[in-house]
Amino acid sequence: MTGPRTGPRTGPRTGRSPLRSHPPARRVAVVAAVLLVLGLAAGCMQMPASGPVVETDTASGSGDGRATAIDPVPPQPGASAIQVAQGFLEAMTATPIRSSVAQQYLAEDARTSWDPDASTIIYTDSMAPVSVPGGAAIALTSAERLDDRGAWVGDLGPRASTLRLRMVMEDGEFRIADPPDALVVPASWFEQRFRSVSLYFFDRTGQVLVPESVFVPRGEQLASNLVNGLLAGPAGAARLATRSFLPDGLGLGLSVPIDDDGVADVELTGDAPVRSADANALMLAQLAWTMRQDSSIAAIRVSIGGVPVPLPGGVSAYSVEGGAPYDPTGYQSSDLLYGLDRAGLLVSGSPGDLERVSGPLGQDAFGVRSVAVDLAGATAAAVGGDGTSVLQAPVREGEDQGQVQEVVSGATDLLTPSWDVAGRLWLVDRTADGARVLHVDEVGSGQPREVRVPGVTGRDVVDVLVSRDATRLVAVVRGARSDRLQTARILVTDQGRVRGAVADTRIVSEDGGRLRVRDLAWTSPTTASLLSTVRDDLVEVRTITVDGAPSGLSTLSTTVRGPVRGLAGSPVVDQPTYAVGRSRLVDVSSGGEVAVTGVVLRSLGYAG
Template identity: 45%
Template sequence: MRPVKRPTATVARRLLVAAAVLLAVSGCVRLPDDGPVVEAGLGNGPVDHPAGAHDPVPPDTGASRQTIVSGFLDAMTGWPNQINVAKQYLTTEAAEAWNPGAATIVYADTLPAQELGGEVSVELTDADRLDANRAWRGSLSPAELTLDFHLEFEDGEFRIADPPDALLVPASWFQQRFRQVALYFFDPTAQILVPEPVFVPEGEQLATSLVGALLNGPSARLSRVVRTFFPDGLDAGLSVPVSADGVADVALAGEVAMPSVEAAEPMLAQLAWTLRQDPDVSAVRLSIGGEPVPLRGGASVFDIDDADAYDPAGATTSTALYGLRRGRVVYGAPGVMNPVGGPFGTGRHDLGDIAVALGGDWIAGVSTDGTSAVVAPTTATGPRIRAVLDGTDLARPAWDHLERLWLLDRGGGEATVHVLDRGRARQIEVPGVTGQAARRLLVSPDGTRLVAVVRQDGVDRVVIARILTGPEGRAEDVVQSTVAETVGGTPQITDIAWTGPATIAVLARASGRLFEVDTVVADGASVGSDALSTIVSGRVVGLAASADEDLPPYAVTLDSVIDLEEQTETALGAPMDAVEYAG
């Protein structure tokens, strides 16, 4: 009764690309009349139109203050990426101290520069900040959109004396030259990998960029969220060559001890999952200081599929689809769903919604009136149904890989979040969710992200927060709330679902029988990501999708599911109160 995940490498498939095939499904679904269909997600291949080289112009003799500032902004768009010309617009002291690698500011446009006294002000529009690892850190506040440049007279010319420690570039320039990928670190228990989205330069040196970014390690704000097994002080050098047969040669330099076979395994797992985003890579050869890192069985290379035990979607995640039919939990494939083992598979239970643990061995159910949550196993020989929480308006629960059960009590517009951790339920504060009008909750399989739909001032928001876990697996805190998507006015978010380890599909009601489907990256980035917005027409009540990209995503109607990749609609045999994957 416990189907498990196929032991193959995850195939990069994206829900919203597949949504295009819905046009062929019995007239139930249609797409907008215009606009391209593009792939959404991380590490999804090079841009269609690679950017050409750009050689910026040094400052002219006698240039005005405004011209110097404009030239400085243009000089930062030199490509291949270089800052030598940009430094010529700075005073000697400022050029030595300037650190453009500390951050990247990506802006939509600039308003005409304004000069007042010895300063020039430039106002940016719709700007976003990336940190030193090029991870998205949010949009600039209105106050931060105005940049003031103080200029001094040096050697008879105006030069900028106080440049911001950031690379300032237009969004159009950035999107042509950078792609969003995921770096893979471990959760604090070292049991599962966690994707952290960042941006890397486009081009033929993708493997080099990926390894270099991975060696930078997680930023300080992630210190209690994820961990890396690469010690400080390692450098991949100028290049990570990839052979014709797909072997990435990662030759690290640094004064560190050679790891044992056991200690090298998590390092290789991080490399394998990070490098599999390069389609040319199928295996990794790792060396430190010119000496090969020892591998199990004396192997010389590490196949990227050998790290599937640390799959961020869960290495043993059930592949079955689960449903709630007339108070009984069923599982299987669309159209062929039979009762589960255990108490929820027999009789009729007062269940309004369910969530199945990743391994398929436990089921959590919420009563039809939302006042109680219960848990039961999926084996007939296990324990019976156990009450775990009383509430006022409980939403669908969520499980993570540590078999922690997360519950949202909507509480009449003043939500509370609870976690069943080691058999005991306790309330946990979630910024941006607790006390708000929250309706839906997700938790990533890796247990590091909590996602909720929150309505505020007539706007639906997708709020993403990070979960802090102790080394023993206890959820300690939830922090760093980020708004990743907003849907205002008539549209209303009706469901959210994981469609990959770091991507979330958002189903929003547009009007009547029309629904809009968007995808967001788990970091909430609004810049540099390809996304498809499409209109779905029909009696769609939700989404059934999984962080396991090998599992087909579905749009769920009252009595059928629509396979978004196979162009087929399958009747469920009987109306279902809930249809979903494990998680």
């Protein structure tokens, strides 16, 4: 609650300052949805007016969500090297998705070695192929890559964005000898045929699920794609921050059949290991949370090597709503709003019914300037008015004898605190040498410990979010001309001790515009929103993804009129996101306003 925190879901879009992300050594388009929007809205990505592509269905215009079927034509006799290159590119847009026609453009040896499942390259436009020594080249615009699991990797860069296809002659015809191991498709085609989903792994302690975003094809194989994604395990920095309880070395049968009652049979191949009931419960929770994204699945049965996995309670099928205690947003966390009124007293309640709490921070003025309440809604951590100390107090009267205690002192300039599911308090101190990221494991008795966060520690940081699962950190780093967002993965041992952090993604203003972030908030476990000023009476709220995957098109950006102090947002996706004024809340999704009566707000936010 730097001011209250939040993020948008839908609303009018603006074209201001699109964001772009960069890992430490290369660029990553975290908001690649911007590219999709530009391609669709501006019409820059169009299927060629001529060539070996035949549309055989118009279902995509019927509103049922099905993509237009595309039946590409195989190579024609006497085709030139340029025509073969163009035909190969177009053949990869076959719908339903298949590689059989594209393979016909390849030399005999390449047909068996080509692996289009190894990665996916998405581009907004392509130039006409040109002849180069030994073959043809195709320049792609704004080309991005996904890995073999469908996780966003990043921008290819100018050099790699040109496909250079070496040609050989076979039976008097040009054929491609060295195709890239990738499915290479337009962004507009990809957006119609793939969807973003989350694969759920666990934090290192096995206490809370952690979602990782990937893209999978739409259609009947969704369940199989979800299971295969879990079997592949976490990748990149996520491998250091998370773990999987699906045994190693397993595969999936041909598919995941789903019966008329919505029960999916997950038949895993391989040797069935001897496992504890706890390990099986964690595996089932991973599968349930991941497979509930397929609306046709109500429950699952799992077998390994033909041996059924025992289900808790002796049930015949495990509900996909199971595993609630491992909720990444916190099991049974408070859904109330918490903030400070004009007098600096702690208030709580629903949007239209905020009142001062009965605990000491709601009854006596301690001169605090920001506050965060733990996920249970029981304990508040408040930064003193000079930013050098943190006070801890119960939210309600009668808890812990209503005592206020100073748990941190001697700081320089503390930002708003945050809490994670383990009850750990996170702090950022803005010192003369830059930001220091601190955590307090045992609030009230433990001492703050510093964790060095690449790209954040030592920088001019103006706002920070820590995910409730304590695996991600997002910081707003102030620059001379424009702010940027730096994300990192927090590393925690199996015993729950914070051991460090690794840099993940750097997100900057793509057009070189001046971006000044006023507030930052979670909108889901994998997306956040930032608030910036357009002019005195207008603010913009933009949604970004924090792990490299593009956000949904409908949640790209929205604007709110009138004075706004901050955002109130939550990683619980069905909790509204609000732009917070002195005496009103604006639902960023719907634009509806809620009057705040009896309280003049300084800040507002959800638990955490």
